[in-house]
Amino acid sequence: MAEVIGQLLVTGVLLGLMYGVIAVCIGIIYNATQIINFAQGEFVMIGGVAAWVLITELHAPLWLAGVAAVAIGAAMGLIIERLVINTARRFRPPLLTYIFLTFGVSIILSNLTMFAFGTNPLIFDPFLGRAPIVFEKISTSSQYALLLPLCLVLLAGLTFFFAYTRYGKSMRAAAVNEFGAKIVGIDVGVLSMMAFALSGAVSALVGFFLTPITTTSYSIGLAFTLKGFAAAITGGLGDFRGAVVGGLIIGIVESLGAGLVSSQFQDAITFLFVIVMLVVLPKGIFASMVEERDRL
Amino acid sequence: MSGARGRRAVAEALALLGLGLVVALGGHFFLSNYWLTVGVVIAMYSLPSLALLLLLGYAGRPSFGHAAFFAVGAYASAVTTTRLGWDPVAGALAGIVVAGAVAYVIGFPLLRLSGHYLAIATLAFAIIVRVVLENATPLTGGLNGIVGIPSLGTPRTAFVLVVMLVTIIYAAAVFIDHSRIGRILRALGDDERAMASCGINPQSIRTAVFVASAVLTSIAGSVYAHFLTYISPEPFNVDMSVLFVTMMLVGGTGSVWGALIGACIVGAIPAVLSTYAAYSALLYGIAIVAVLLLAPYGVLGLPTQLRIARARLRRIVASGSKPAQAGEVANVD
Numbered sequence: 001m002a003e004v005i006g007q008l009l010v011t012g013v014l015l016g017l018m019y020g021v022i023a024v025c026i027g028i029i030y031n032a033t034q035i036i037n038f039a040q041g042e043f044v045m046i047g048g049v050a051a052w053v054l055i056t057e058l059h060a061p062l063w064l065a066g067v068a069a070v071a072i073g074a075a076m077g078l079i080i081e082r083l084v085i086n087t088a089r090r091f092r093p094p095l096l097t098y099i100f101l102t103f104g105v106s107i108i109l110s111n112l113t114m115f116a117f118g119t120n121p122l123i124f125d126p127f128l129g130r131a132p133i134v135f136e137k138i139s140t141s142s143q144y145a146l147l148l149p150l151c152l153v154l155l156a157g158l159t160f161f162f163a164y165t166r167y168g169k170s171m172r173a174a175a176v177n178e179f180g181a182k183i184v185g186i187d188v189g190v191l192s193m194m195a196f197a198l199s200g201a202v203s204a205l206v207g208f209f210l211t212p213i214t215t216t217s218y219s220i221g222l223a224f225t226l227k228g229f230a231a232a233i234t235g236g237l238g239d240f241r242g243a244v245v246g247g248l249i250i251g252i253v254e255s256l257g258a259g260l261v262s263s264q265f266q267d268a269i270t271f272l273f274v275i276v277m278l279v280v281l282p283k284g285i286f287a288s289m290v291e292e293r294d295r296l
Numbered sequence: 297m298s299g300a301r302g303r304r305a306v307a308e309a310l311a312l313l314g315l316g317l318v319v320a321l322g323g324h325f326f327l328s329n330y331w332l333t334v335g336v337v338i339a340m341y342s343l344p345s346l347a348l349l350l351l352l353g354y355a356g357r358p359s360f361g362h363a364a365f366f367a368v369g370a371y372a373s374a375v376t377t378t379r380l381g382w383d384p385v386a387g388a389l390a391g392i393v394v395a396g397a398v399a400y401v402i403g404f405p406l407l408r409l410s411g412h413y414l415a416i417a418t419l420a421f422a423i424i425v426r427v428v429l430e431n432a433t434p435l436t437g438g439l440n441g442i443v444g445i446p447s448l449g450t451p452r453t454a455f456v457l458v459v460m461l462v463t464i465i466y467a468a469a470v471f472i473d474h475s476r477i478g479r480i481l482r483a484l485g486d487d488e489r490a491m492a493s494c495g496i497n498p499q500s501i502r503t504a505v506f507v508a509s510a511v512l513t514s515i516a517g518s519v520y521a522h523f524l525t526y527i528s529p530e531p532f533n534v535d536m537s538v539l540f541v542t543m544m545l546v547g548g549t550g551s552v553w554g555a556l557i558g559a560c561i562v563g564a565i566p567a568v569l570s571t572y573a574a575y576s577a578l579l580y581g582i583a584i585v586a587v588l589l590l591a592p593y594g595v596l597g598l599p600t601q602l603r604i605a606r607a608r609l610r611r612i613v614a615s616g617s618k619p620a621q622a623g624e625v626a627n628v629d
Contacts, residue, residue, distance in 0.1 A: 036412040087589050096358055099415050101588050103360070106579030107538060115578075199594060222534060226423075229416055268427035270419035278417050279405040 006138050008094035008259040009252060014144050016251020017151035021206055022228030023235065023243035025037075025157060025199040031238045032188075032195035035098045036055060040203060041224030043073050047204025048216030049113060052122040062127060066208050073133065073204025078211035080105055083194065104140035106221060114218035121215035143212045150209050154202060155244060162240070175238060223267075230274040236284025245285060250274075305474030315485040316463025320456045329459065334567040336523055339455075339462045342559035343516035344541035346469060347509035350557040352544065353480040355505045358408060360537045361418030364425035365510040366393045367532035369378025374442040374527050375435060384446055388518035392511050399510030403503045404613035422537055429529040441528030448522045458519055465512070469552045513540075535577055540579045546587050548594020557595055 022040060029037045047069040054060040054068050080102075088101055126143040133145050162168040174181040174191050182188055203224075207216060215249070231250045235242025250270065257269035277284075323335055344362055351357050372391030376382040382390070406417050429436050436442065448454035473477050480501065483491045488498040521527050539562070547558025560582045562583065591598055 036415075038412075038415075084585060084589070088357075091592055093588070093592060096352075096356075096411055097588055097592070099358060099412055100541065100584055103415075103538065103541075104581045104584030104588070107577060108585065110623060111575075111578035111581060115574075226416065226419060230420075233413070233416070264431050266426045271423050274420045275406070275417050275424075278409055278413055282409060282413060 004136050004259065005256075006136075007140075008255045009111055010138055010140055011144070011253035012255030013248060014147045014251070015255060016231075016248035017244070018147055018206055018247070019212065019224075019231040019250050020228050020244035020247025021151050021154055022203055022224055023231035024155070024240050025245050026228050026232045027238050027243050028158075028171070028199045029195045029231075032171050032191045033085070033096060035085065035102070036229065037196075037199070038099060038102040038225055039081075039109060039221070040199070040228055041221035041226070042106050042109040043076060043200045043203035043221075044207035044210065044224045045113065045216055045218065045221040046076055046109065047073050047207030048211035049117060049122060049207075051206070051208040051211060052124055052216065055124045056122075066205065068209040070201045073207075074201035076109075076204075077198070077200025078193060080200075081193050081196035084144065085196070086189070091147045098285045106225065110218045110221050119217065119219075121217045122211065123215040124212060126212040127172065127209075143172040143209070147209060150205075154205070155240075158202070158240070161198075167191070170281075171195065181261075226274075227270065230270070230277070233274070233282075233284055234277050236286035239284065239286045242284050242286035251254070297462065301474055305471050307486045308474070309471045312467045312470055314460055316466075320459040320463070323455050323459065324452055327455070331567075334564065335455050336451065336458050336519075337567075338559055338563035339458045340516050340519045340523070341543060341563050342462055342556050343465065343519075344513040344540040344545065345559040345581045346466065346552065346555040347512040348540050349543040349547075349549055349552065350481075350505055350512075351467075351509045353549040354484055355407075355502045356484070357407060357502070357506070358541070359418040359509070360415050360423035360534065360541065361420075362426075362509070362513050362531045363534070363536035363542050364422040365395045365399065366509075366514040366517040366520065366536065367425060367429060367529070368398060369514030370521040370532070371429065371436055371442075371517075372514070373518040373521040374445045375448050377452070377522075378442055378444055382520075384518075384522055388515060390619070391514045391518045394434050395510045395514030395517075396507050399507045403506035407499070407506055417535065419537070420598050422532075422534065424530050426532055429532070439528065440532075441526060441530075443526045445521050445527070447525050448519075454523055458523075461515075465515075466552065466556060470605040475554050491542060529589050535580075538577075538584075538590070539580060542584050546583055546594055548591075548596030550593060550596055554594050554596040561595065 022044065025043070026037060026040050029035055029040075050072040051065040051069045054065040056231070060068075084105055085098070085100055088097065126141065127146060128142040130141075132139045132141050160168075164170055170181065170186045171185070171191050173184075174186060176190055178188060207289040210216070221253060227250055228247075231247035232238075232243050233246065234249055235244070235246030250273070253273050254266060254270045257273075301453055323332060327335065344366060347365075348359060348362060348397060351359055369388070369391035372394050373384065373387040376387040376390050377384055390600050402421060406414060406421075409417055431437055433440075448457060450503075473481075480491075480496060483496075484498055484501055484505070491498050491501075543562045544555055545558070547556065548556035558585040562580070565583075587594060593601060
């Protein structure tokens, strides 16, 4: 029993780290623009599909597929920001409008992918071969294990970006006080573009790493949006540490729910947990920290 | 209700009833079975469209989960008529009771949320309902669904029946919209503190709107079950919830008529483009984005939008000066 739980916990933590990264991506856009991007999961999907095209159709090397996934994710982010978000911004619509808008974008992207690549799941070989990694009776596929360094590197990189670079610091400033940021000469429009590009690129990279494990297809985006958002809310929207902790919680709940209760009810358990979290702690675990920031 | 406002309400409701009668009779005598079927589908979907209009237009709350209430209505009708031998009307009433009760129970905690929090919560709720329908096999038949639900009859009788039902509901909605209740509901979206100071509890009104929207959607679900005579959990997915949202947004959220117009336009898309049926989800996505970017007040808001644009053009021509950039005014903080 202990081994089963250990196994489930390992899977949950690895899944959770990934949800955490997606939650951070949602937070990047939220902090820069106050918009919740309901098309976030589509970046994960598109990253996986782009890599699949390069690897299986064009026989490109792995690193090139990764670079292409990141580039296409960033480009999609930019296109969505310029074509949709920036156009809508001229009307100064209520924030609710952006929910409908990005949801519409998500439907368009997933359906276009369906017409281009069909409904079959797409997959390519794991990066390090098929042999599982075994440690103390707990085994995991090598691709799952790769998620750990990937997420840690991404989180370290993003932390560095937001703590030490000029643009990262401007983004944090705009999140705290957009008006004040404008006064000191920060171009909020540029920040919005950067946020979408960065967020798209990182999410697409996650999709690239994930495809050998879960496969990718046109319809996977929404689940990632929902779970990423669930993680973001569990930790506190816009708080990056909270996003990672929230991701871990969602990943573990999902893994334990599927393994110990019922795999058929896996989604129901995860989303019931989300609803309970929303109702009980709508501002997330790190609520006090976020509130403190808002007061500044 | 009295005076000019009362007369306007009566006139609008009568106009709707007249229109419904004309459509029902015209359809009965002149339409082919194919178009009658399209008509039933449009009439059926105009109820969830109205439900979401109430919720967003009055309570300012979005829902991406109303397919769940549609499914509750459909399954209540299917289970009570095929397993318990109930009358279809009793089955539909059972659906109304269950949907209303579910909406009341989840509405109380959930409606304190708003914006993206509520959007996610309603999505999550709909996913849970679908998982339960798929797995509660003894009751719902699981993935195989339920067959042999009593039929509404030929498309001709079904059309007349459904159009009249929808007409009566819409006429009632128009009447309520212009009444004191309608004004209270409107205040809900405007200023809740002022409302609370008049001794009206916004939270309970909001829950009531949510329950009403669930009930309307459940009625449509019952119609769906009896019209198709077969149901399975598959169609009650996120796409269906999005379809309802699309109808409401396309029509415009300004008045009850918007929900009807939106349902007619969006509901006719798959029928008119029947050879491109696979593209319908894509078209809904494009419709949402295009409407919000080009006509944020929906089809119903287009005349006003045009009038404002024309007035601005006239002003520019009269003054002979350089036109102001669209973003210029909006960007002033």
